[in-house]
Amino acid sequence: MIIFNILKIKKGVDRLKRAVFLDRDGVINEVLTKRVKFVNEPNQFYFLPGAEEAIKSLNDHFDYVFVVTNQGGIGLGYMKEKQLQKVHDHMVAELKKKGATIHEVAYCPHKPKAGCECRKPNSKMILDLGEKYKIDLKKSYMVGDTDTDIQAGKKAGTKAVYIGDSDPLADAVFPNLKEAAQWIIRDLHNDNKKLK
Numbered sequence: 001m002i003i004f005n006i007l008k009i010k011k012g013v014d015r016l017k018r019a020v021f022l023d024r025d026g027v028i029n030e031v032l033t034k035r036v037k038f039v040n041e042p043n044q045f046y047f048l049p050g051a052e053e054a055i056k057s058l059n060d061h062f063d064y065v066f067v068v069t070n071q072g073g074i075g076l077g078y079m080k081e082k083q084l085q086k087v088h089d090h091m092v093a094e095l096k097k098k099g100a101t102i103h104e105v106a107y108c109p110h111k112p113k114a115g116c117e118c119r120k121p122n123s124k125m126i127l128d129l130g131e132k133y134k135i136d137l138k139k140s141y142m143v144g145d146t147d148t149d150i151q152a153g154k155k156a157g158t159k160a161v162y163i164g165d166s167d168p169l170a171d172a173v174f175p176n177l178k179e180a181a182q183w184i185i186r187d188l189h190n191d192n193k194k195l196k
């Protein structure tokens with residue numbers, strides 16, 4: 001039994017997994033643009049340029065890619081949970097066509113002022129996925145376009161990449177997910193080198 005366990009460790013079976021957590025609106029898809037206000041239906045879901053390829057490249061270097069999204073519109077009654085599910089099924093299916101995988105979509109359906117643990121800047125969505133999939137959060141990344149995304153990542157112990165102009169807490173800032181993904185992959189490999 002002891003020998004078996006040593007073999008398991010040597011083969012890396014017990015290695016904690018690495019993940020990238022992505023905010024949805026403004027990172028993967030358009031929101032508050034000319035052609036779309038909020039995304040309540042699949043036909044309002046427009047991928048931002050390069051987002052699909054960026055997720056595919058992250059799949060090549062990480063065990064998991066997740067979406068963690070605040071959807072307070074449900075709590076406020078603007079959208080039904082079933083509709084949100086349709087939007088997410090559409091997103092995942094369209095990505096699959098491009099060879100990109102989202103392993104799970106977590107969302108907070110509560111009202112913005114409900115004071116729940118899951119709505120970002122709180123970190124429960126990230127922590128729960130971390131536990132479920134045995135993620136090494138210190139070697140994982142949160143990407144978002146609001147300061148609350150960055151705060152949620154930092155609270156959970158991930159590195160955090162901001163999509164936009166500037167953020168005081170972020171480890172890096174880029175204008176889009178494509179460039180963020182390139183940096184994340186470089187940063188991951190730099191960290192791996194340091195360990196050797």
Ligand SMILES: [Mg+2]
Binds near residue numbers: 023025026027144146
């Ligand atoms: Mg966003």
Ligand SMILES: [Zn+2]
Binds near residue numbers: 116117119
């Ligand atoms: Zn919540």
